[in-house]
Amino acid sequence: MRTRTETRTRQVPHTVDGKTHLIDEPYEIHLPVPPRDWDHTVRTAVLAAACLILTGSVVWSTASIGALLDLLVIAPAAYAAAITFDLVWISCMALEWLARYDPPRARAPRIAGHIALGVAMTAVAMHGHAEGQLAIGITGAVVSGMAKGLWTVLLAQTTPQLSPQAMQWAQAERAELGSRLGMIPLRRELARAEGLVEAEEAALRTTPDTAPETPENDEETPDDPPTLPSSGPMTMADAVRTAVSCGITDPDAVVRYVRKVADANAKEDSILRTLRMARRAS
Structure with missing residues (x-):
């Protein structure tokens, strides 16, 4: 077996006049040489x-x-x-x-x-x-x-050659990671579109009414709800029927009246649907 000589150093104690210090000492070792590749x-x-x-x-x-x-x-x-x-x-x-x-x-x-x-x-x-x-x-x-x-x-x-099973596994992993990478720009695009929609809706909510209605007198103002009945709190349906019987026809006025006398958290769609049913019944 071929070998090569390599010089290394080690620290050994050395004493002069009774005082000892560690110093470097070179020494040689013989290492085996691997066969040529x-x-x-x-x-x-x-x-x-x-x-x-x-x-x-x-x-x-x-x-x-x-x-x-x-x-x-x-x-x-x-x-x-x-x-x-x-x-x-x-x-x-x-x-x-x-x-x-x-x-x-x-x-x-x-x-x-x-x-x-x-x-x-x-x-x-x-x-x-x-x-x-x-x-x-x-x-x-x-x-x-x-x-x-x-x-x-x-x-x-x-x-390197891969077995058919290993290649199919690698393709499945690549497809999964590719799908995750592909979803990153898609999510970014959807988030950007959602932000634009929210900004547009916020802008529409804060836009002042350019042509507000100005009733001629207080008697025609739909914001003034009729006098509440003395029988206690009403349901949403009772409030809608009361508004219709009092002649309130403006849907916005009916919504405000129902939320004032019946349910402050009533949904507008439910109120309007009840209003249409009350009108058909009358």
Whole structure:
């Protein structure tokens, strides 16, 4: 077994003239060296190669497509547009990697990435055809395809495989959390709408009456309720019948009268419903 030497320090007592202090003393220990992780080494080497190939592919396709577009537009605009051809399928590949545990979600970026790659490869081949070097154009287009293929294989090799049961469980958890996240802006929107409704209702309640009724004399004022009977407190129905028999026809006046002589907390809807029944009975 291979070992490596490591120097460490420890504190030991040291006495001079009868006075002792702790001082640092170096010492060496031999630690075992674990065997080399060749899987990690190979994976790192492949990742570095994939990054190098991807960089070369982006440079080649950008230069080729930029030169093709440069025939019609200025160079800065041509090369700025040319780099988007590769950035699109690279971004789609990254989104596919993020959705690796959700196959339905990963399907859309996978299809979009293949379409974007096909468009980029076609544009590179068209540049070769425009320059009279179709074979070179096709060869350059194959570089992008090889870069995409290598990254697809690399991502597949580094993705842990889940059992169907574990994947269904993960999808159920994701759906539950997604529903909770989706309800946050919805609740915020409902709270905002509720606040607007309350503000509107408050504004309507505090708006002064622009055309108040001004009775000509005190005898026509509906606010003056008739004389209370001497038989004691009345029910809401008795108060409504009394108001109708006394000739009070204004619903607001009837409500005020009932709340004054019968029930101060009587609901307006109940009073008006009783009023309609009393009118039909009379």
